[in-house]
Amino acid sequence: MASRPLTDAYTGHDTFIPYLLNRSTSALNADFQTLLRSHELTLLHWRVLAFLNETDGLGVSTLAQYTDVDQTTLSRALVVMENAGHLSRQPDPLDQRRVLIHLHEQGRQHFLRVLPAALDIHHRAIQGFSAEELTQLRQFLNRIRANINGDVR
Incomplete structure (x- = not known):
């Protein structure tokens, strides 16, 4: 294994990207999950509502990819959400093996x-960032995800 340059040496948590990302995500999620709980939603339920509000009629596998969960976990959440009247699961008229998820008005109103x-x-999280900094932040975060997933271009 090749040695890394000294600039890659561990210099403490305040410069360690995984730690910094985790701390930021934890702080955001704590506030967000408190909000969602007060509306009887989970983070996954919120993501499903948000994606279906944007693009209704997604297939389960596409929705699982977008929400970043496995299909089994998503399917369990969809049952709960269907029972709550937020959505319905219906066979794809073009391919009966596929199931499409449709947002009901009740689900849309809950999301809104x-x-x-x-x-x-x-x-609150992006307070003080310029438009240019926000663009860069999004690019950096997407690049980190691509690097981790091996999608480096």
């Missing part, structure tokens, strides 16, 4: 009720 408070958390 929570959205302003969710955006407040988002805006």
